[in-house]
Amino acid sequence: MPYADLDYQLTEEQKAMRDMVRRFGAEVVRPAGIELDNLADPAEVIAKGSSLWDVFRKFRKLGLHKRGFSKYFGGMLEDLDPMSGYLITEELGYADAGLTISLGVSGMPFAYCQLSPNPKLQALARAYVEDEEANLIGCWGITEPDHGSDWGLGGEDPKCAPSLRGVLKGDRYIINGQKSAWVSNGTIATHSTLHVGLDHARGMMGQGIAICPLDLPGISRGKPLDKIGQRPLNQGEIFCEEVELPQEYMIIPDYAKFIGAGGRGGQPPMSGMAVMFGGLAKAALDEALRYARERIQGGVPIFEHKNIKLKLFEMMMQVEAARSFARRMYLYNAESGAASMLHSMMGKWLSTETAFKVASEAIQIFGGNGLSKEYAIEKIFRDARAGMIEDGVNESLALAVADQM
Numbered sequence: 001m002p003y004a005d006l007d008y009q010l011t012e013e014q015k016a017m018r019d020m021v022r023r024f025g026a027e028v029v030r031p032a033g034i035e036l037d038n039l040a041d042p043a044e045v046i047a048k049g050s051s052l053w054d055v056f057r058k059f060r061k062l063g064l065h066k067r068g069f070s071k072y073f074g075g076m077l078e079d080l081d082p083m084s085g086y087l088i089t090e091e092l093g094y095a096d097a098g099l100t101i102s103l104g105v106s107g108m109p110f111a112y113c114q115l116s117p118n119p120k121l122q123a124l125a126r127a128y129v130e131d132e133e134a135n136l137i138g139c140w141g142i143t144e145p146d147h148g149s150d151w152g153l154g155g156e157d158p159k160c161a162p163s164l165r166g167v168l169k170g171d172r173y174i175i176n177g178q179k180s181a182w183v184s185n186g187t188i189a190t191h192s193t194l195h196v197g198l199d200h201a202r203g204m205m206g207q208g209i210a211i212c213p214l215d216l217p218g219i220s221r222g223k224p225l226d227k228i229g230q231r232p233l234n235q236g237e238i239f240c241e242e243v244e245l246p247q248e249y250m251i252i253p254d255y256a257k258f259i260g261a262g263g264r265g266g267q268p269p270m271s272g273m274a275v276m277f278g279g280l281a282k283a284a285l286d287e288a289l290r291y292a293r294e295r296i297q298g299g300v301p302i303f304e305h306k307n308i309k310l311k312l313f314e315m316m317m318q319v320e321a322a323r324s325f326a327r328r329m330y331l332y333n334a335e336s337g338a339a340s341m342l343h344s345m346m347g348k349w350l351s352t353e354t355a356f357k358v359a360s361e362a363i364q365i366f367g368g369n370g371l372s373k374e375y376a377i378e379k380i381f382r383d384a385r386a387g388m389i390e391d392g393v394n395e396s397l398a399l400a401v402a403d404q405m
């Protein structure tokens with residue numbers, strides 16, 4: 001760290017965890033992220049032998065995939081203090097945003113399985129925890145071609161109801177429809193947390209959440225999505241045609257009731273986004289600071305020019321503000337037992353906007369080199385840009401928060 005961090009209260013265990021993830025980030029995640037980002041065809045990212053699989057396997061060997069799982073399922077939820085959880089996410093975000101999402105979302109459906117009393121689903125949660133080879137990979141199928149922001153803003157309006165629908169026939173849901181090309185890990189996942197429209201008249205409130213094995217007859221995939229940022233995160237459509245899903249896999253048949261009861265507790269996805277993009281913002285700052293010390297113009301390192309120094313000061317202030325808010329929000333969510341969705345949305349907004357602004361200013365400090373593929377900053381900039389759209393477009397989050405002010 002090139003400047004002092006306000007982490008003086010960390011215990012030795014927390015520091016050891018942070019340092020372990022930082023090493024993993026620097027030695028495995030960041031280099032793999034750069035390599036995968038440079039592949040021209042996103043199909044190469046998921047090809048056998050690509051470094052993506054190395055990242056997955058090493059992540060699991062370190063046991064980091066167990067963090068959201070209770071000890072009952074072989075996980076480490078009860079043993080991992082909230083600050084360590086925060087540090088893991090921030091360090092991973094610092095290393096590579098796209099890979100952090102890919103690794104994070106890969107546990108999602110299996111974590112949901114913990115909510116079910118069904119022995120088959122409970123066994124699936126356990127199998128994920130034990131899986132160090134990345135044979136089980138999850139995704140989150142929510143966005144549809146016709147419904148993006150509607151998932152957050154659509155409410156009970158039937159015009160916003162999901163297009164992918166399920167109808168209960170006997171002991172099975174018959175599912176038809178598609179999820180959009182934005183499904184992270186959609187191309188490689190074995191299971192999806194699948195948001196399904198069940199009661200059209202209730203709009204988005206009439207949805208249910210299923211755990212859907214993606215090898216069921218009637219399921220097919222799209223090709224890997226090509227995009228400008230977070231390229232190591234592979235994404236693709238999921239199509240369902242007359243898919244028969246056993247009723248017990250619809251683990252949340254009434255979303256509105258589930259949310260009304262406080263959801264599943266723990267951290268909402270936006271909370272993790274806030275923390276990881278705080279990490280990415282810091283990565284952009286560190287790249288700029290290092291470059292400003294090395295690059296000589298006017299006979300001195302450009303850091304000595306007051307315009308650069310003041311720019312770096314402003315960037316540091318913004319990064320620290322975003323990280324501080326993210327940390328406070330994350331710890332509150334973990335310790336209060338009732339996560340604040342409002343603050344999670346604010347945190348996601350603040351960290352992603354900060355990461356983008358700071359990465360953009362960093363490019364200015366790099367001059368022409370900031371645009372060159374030789375330096376990591378242009379990738380960080382592209383990765384940060386995607387953050388302002390994923391998991392809820394920032395304007396939509398702002399509207400949702402403002403409505404509750």
Ligand SMILES: Cc1cc2nc3c(=O)[nH]c(=O)nc-3n(C[C@H](O)[C@H](O)[C@H](O)COP(=O)(O)OP(=O)(O)OC[C@H]3O[C@@H](n4cnc5c(N)ncnc54)[C@H](O)[C@@H]3O)c2cc1C
Pocket residue numbers: 105139140141142143144147148149150153179182183184185230386387389390391392393394395396
């Ligand atoms: C990197 C990345 C990863 C992602 N991962 C996943 C994933 O794992 N699973 C998944 O299902 N999806 C995923 N998404 C999809 C993401 O959640 C959506 O892109 C996002 O919710 C926005 O939806 P949209 O792209 O359809 O934009 P739209 O909803 O079409 O929005 C377009 C614009 O219109 C504005 N707008 C839309 N509706 C309103 C309204 N009611 N009022 C005011 N303004 C409005 C928005 O603010 C935005 O500026 C991912 C996206 C990205 C970029």
